[in-house]
Amino acid sequence: MYQPIAWKEDHILLLDQTKLPEQEVYIECRDLETVADAIRRLAVRGAPALGVVAALAVALEARIITGKTRDEFFHELQKLCDRILETRPTAVNMKWALHRVTEKLQSADTAQVKNLKKMLEQEALAIFHEDIEANQKIGIHGREIVPDQATIMTICNTGSLATAGYGTAFGVIRAAAEAGKKVLAVSCETRPLLQGSRLTAWELQKNNIPFVLITDSMAGYYMKKKGADLVIIGADRIAANGDSANKIGSYSLAILAHQHNIPFYVAAPTSTIDPDTQQGDDIPIEERKPEEITHIGNQRIAPDGVAVWNPAFDVVPFAYIAGIITEKGIIKPPYKKNIRKALGENRQETTD
Amino acid sequence: MYQPIAWKEDHILLLDQTKLPEQEVYIECRDLETVADAIRRLAVRGAPALGVVAALAVALEARIITGKTRDEFFHELQKLCDRILETRPTAVNMKWALHRVTEKLQSADTAQVKNLKKMLEQEALAIFHEDIEANQKIGIHGREIVPDQATIMTICNTGSLATAGYGTAFGVIRAAAEAGKKVLAVSCETRPLLQGSRLTAWELQKNNIPFVLITDSMAGYYMKKKGADLVIIGADRIAANGDSANKIGSYSLAILAHQHNIPFYVAAPTSTIDPDTQQGDDIPIEERKPEEITHIGNQRIAPDGVAVWNPAFDVVPFAYIAGIITEKGIIKPPYKKNIRKALGENRQETTD
Numbered sequence: 001m002y003q004p005i006a007w008k009e010d011h012i013l014l015l016d017q018t019k020l021p022e023q024e025v026y027i028e029c030r031d032l033e034t035v036a037d038a039i040r041r042l043a044v045r046g047a048p049a050l051g052v053v054a055a056l057a058v059a060l061e062a063r064i065i066t067g068k069t070r071d072e073f074f075h076e077l078q079k080l081c082d083r084i085l086e087t088r089p090t091a092v093n094m095k096w097a098l099h100r101v102t103e104k105l106q107s108a109d110t111a112q113v114k115n116l117k118k119m120l121e122q123e124a125l126a127i128f129h130e131d132i133e134a135n136q137k138i139g140i141h142g143r144e145i146v147p148d149q150a151t152i153m154t155i156c157n158t159g160s161l162a163t164a165g166y167g168t169a170f171g172v173i174r175a176a177a178e179a180g181k182k183v184l185a186v187s188c189e190t191r192p193l194l195q196g197s198r199l200t201a202w203e204l205q206k207n208n209i210p211f212v213l214i215t216d217s218m219a220g221y222y223m224k225k226k227g228a229d230l231v232i233i234g235a236d237r238i239a240a241n242g243d244s245a246n247k248i249g250s251y252s253l254a255i256l257a258h259q260h261n262i263p264f265y266v267a268a269p270t271s272t273i274d275p276d277t278q279q280g281d282d283i284p285i286e287e288r289k290p291e292e293i294t295h296i297g298n299q300r301i302a303p304d305g306v307a308v309w310n311p312a313f314d315v316v317p318f319a320y321i322a323g324i325i326t327e328k329g330i331i332k333p334p335y336k337k338n339i340r341k342a343l344g345e346n347r348q349e350t351t352d
Numbered sequence: 353m354y355q356p357i358a359w360k361e362d363h364i365l366l367l368d369q370t371k372l373p374e375q376e377v378y379i380e381c382r383d384l385e386t387v388a389d390a391i392r393r394l395a396v397r398g399a400p401a402l403g404v405v406a407a408l409a410v411a412l413e414a415r416i417i418t419g420k421t422r423d424e425f426f427h428e429l430q431k432l433c434d435r436i437l438e439t440r441p442t443a444v445n446m447k448w449a450l451h452r453v454t455e456k457l458q459s460a461d462t463a464q465v466k467n468l469k470k471m472l473e474q475e476a477l478a479i480f481h482e483d484i485e486a487n488q489k490i491g492i493h494g495r496e497i498v499p500d501q502a503t504i505m506t507i508c509n510t511g512s513l514a515t516a517g518y519g520t521a522f523g524v525i526r527a528a529a530e531a532g533k534k535v536l537a538v539s540c541e542t543r544p545l546l547q548g549s550r551l552t553a554w555e556l557q558k559n560n561i562p563f564v565l566i567t568d569s570m571a572g573y574y575m576k577k578k579g580a581d582l583v584i585i586g587a588d589r590i591a592a593n594g595d596s597a598n599k600i601g602s603y604s605l606a607i608l609a610h611q612h613n614i615p616f617y618v619a620a621p622t623s624t625i626d627p628d629t630q631q632g633d634d635i636p637i638e639e640r641k642p643e644e645i646t647h648i649g650n651q652r653i654a655p656d657g658v659a660v661w662n663p664a665f666d667v668v669p670f671a672y673i674a675g676i677i678t679e680k681g682i683i684k685p686p687y688k689k690n691i692r693k694a695l696g697e698n699r700q701e702t703t704d
Contacts (some may be wrong), residue, residue: 021652021654021655022652155569188569189543189645189653189654190569191541191543191567191568191569192567194653194654197645197646197653197654197658198653198654201654201655201658202655205655205657205658210659211658211659212659212660212661213645213646213654213658213659213660213661214645214660214661214662215543215544215568215600215601215645216543216567216568216569217507217540217542217543217568217569217600217601217604218600218601218661218662218663218666219604220603220604220607220666221600221603221604221663221666222661224603224666225663226661248567248569248570248573249567249569249570251572251573251576252569252571252572252573252604252608255572255607255608255611256604256607256608258611259607259610259611293541293549293565293566293567294549294565296648296649296651296653297648297651299648299649299651300373300374301541301546301549301550301648302373302541302546302549302550302553302565303373303553303554303557305557306549306553306557306563306565307562307563307564307565308564308565308566309564309565309566309570309574309578310566310570311570311573311577314570314572314573
């Protein structure tokens with residue numbers, strides 16, 4: 001149907017999400033800098049997608065590492081990782097993916113540089129494929145909480161475009177629809193960058209899922225007048241206590257859902273959970289340039305020189321979250337304990 | 353500084369608000385239809401401004417009423433009123449202003465048609481000037497509740513552009529600043545039509561009031577991270593029980609303020625109170641065309657053929673409102689009783 005990320009052996013193809021829904025244009029990335037630039041411009045975005053793309057970009061660029069010894073190789077590899085990591089501070093999936101590939105290579109302690117480069121590529125591709133699998137499992141677990149005839153509100157884009165494929169919160173909606181449940185999605189447009197109207201609306205159309213598009217400011221009144229059965233969002237980083245960073249507007253949505261007694265879920269692969277981050281306040285929140293608010297495309301919509309606050313994300317406190325839908329099942333409160341348990345099981349599995 | 357509405361004897365000048373902040377262009381209205389069109393396109397908007405402009409437009413067009421008898425005159429006058437009234441259903445101020453001028457003429461039961469036309473013009477101009485006075489009084493009453501160093505959040509535009517001059521919620525912020533209080537305004541951009549970024553930001557700049565522009569989706573997170581002392585909004589219609597219709601997004605803002613223990617005020621002249629409307633559910637909510645959400649200017653921001661919900665207003669239940677700031681003082685709960693009292697005093701004054 002559409003493949004936002006594709007590995008083409010000597011390059012990576014990325015669907016340029018800044019051009020959607022008007023044009024489906026692919027960016028041919030033959031080096032890490034082109035990928036880093038695409039990440040900065042949000043041509044590719046979404047926490048799980050960023051993890052996959054970061055690993056692929058490093059695997060591609062690592063081929064031209066000139067270091068002959070393992071030490072030299074790892075030194076240069078770290079520099080590549082840092083170049084990608086500095087593009088966006090909030091999503092933990094890049095850190096997670098690059099940590100995973102580096103650990104994998106380091107554990108192969110007899111491998112030579114040439115083999116390390118090959119292993120790196122294999123591990124990056126494994127992350128790619130596992131993310132799709134994880135998303136499908138999120139869909140299977142998540143669809144259980146979706147009643148038939150459900151109205152499900154969401155924000156930002158958490159579909160194929162935000163992941164290696166299938167989607168997280170979007171994947172739950174999709175899985176429920178694929179299982180034959182009648183669902184109505186309500187997509188909040190997601191200012192400033194309109195991922196809800198540009199990307200989620202486009203993906204919902206492509207998947208023939210009925211939906212309504214609203215501005216973010218209509219969410220509360222929609223809940224009151226039309227009603228909603230669930231709110232499901234994605235996450236860019238989940239702290240050890242369950243606090244979840246996600247697209248700006250998620251915090252308001254959680255409060256509005258709470259006030260209307262609508263269960264509020266987060267859907268994300270466990271790679272989005274950062275056990276090193278104790279709580280939401282410890283998550284770095286990226287602030288982006290004012291022009292995202294003062295302009296739409298090239299069109300100015302605010303006077304020259306206005307002061308703007310433009311955090312790209314906010315944090316939903318765990319108390320507002322009914323459950324975190326992961327590939328391992330739905331994590332319920334108490335989160336500290338149950339997140340530790342889910343990650344512990346994860347570690348066992350990967351070391352088995 | 354800037355005069356959004358001006359009466360020029362044989363025409364009305366309206367600042368075209370759809371062109372702001374890029375251009376300051378005036379529309380020369382020589383007939384009622386040009387005014388009606390400006391209202392429909394939101395070239396002029398804001399409940400108090402609509403009341404003034406409706407009365408002026410009817411006064412202008414009434415000059416060419418050909419009916420010779422009083423009966424013929426009132427019959428044709430009613431048609432003019434209906435043509436203006438049907439442009440926008442939610443704001444009650446047009447209904448209020450046209451009712452007031454019609455009653456005034458009817459009470460002059462010996463006046464001839466020629467004199468009725470002159471009286472109509474005088475009464476329309478009286479409404480114009482009284483609205484400015486009312487706004488200034490709203491400012492005087494409202495500034496009392498503004499602490500020094502206050503951060504005040506607002507939505508939509510309630511300034512000179514939304515009234516005959518000065519402003520309602522904006523007037524309170526302005527009056528506090530003029531009284532020497534240090535204030536910081538937080539302007540929510542107000543999707544879909546961006547009155548907050550296009551108009552309020554422009555007026556705040558013109559008045560040298562410090563402010564920050566945010567997207568509507570940032571309001572909750574702003575309250576949590578930066579804090580706010582007050583939320584003050586305008587109103588398009590206030591029901592007899594205090595429920596207040598205002599720009600879409602106001603309802604969400606009220607819930608967010610409630611959750612953060614921030615007092616939430618409505619500022620409006622008593623002409624915005626409709627004693628015939630018992631409660632919020634009885635207020636007709638205008639739904640506008642989908643293109644307001646799927647496009648910004650000529651730029652498409654959502655795929656073709658998406659389903660959209662686009663209510664122009666929502667209703668803040670009285671329970672969330674700390675007070676209604678009017679030209680007669682701040683109406684506090686219980687609203688049913690105190691609104692009746694405020695309107696009763698009003699009637700006495702006008703019949704004295």
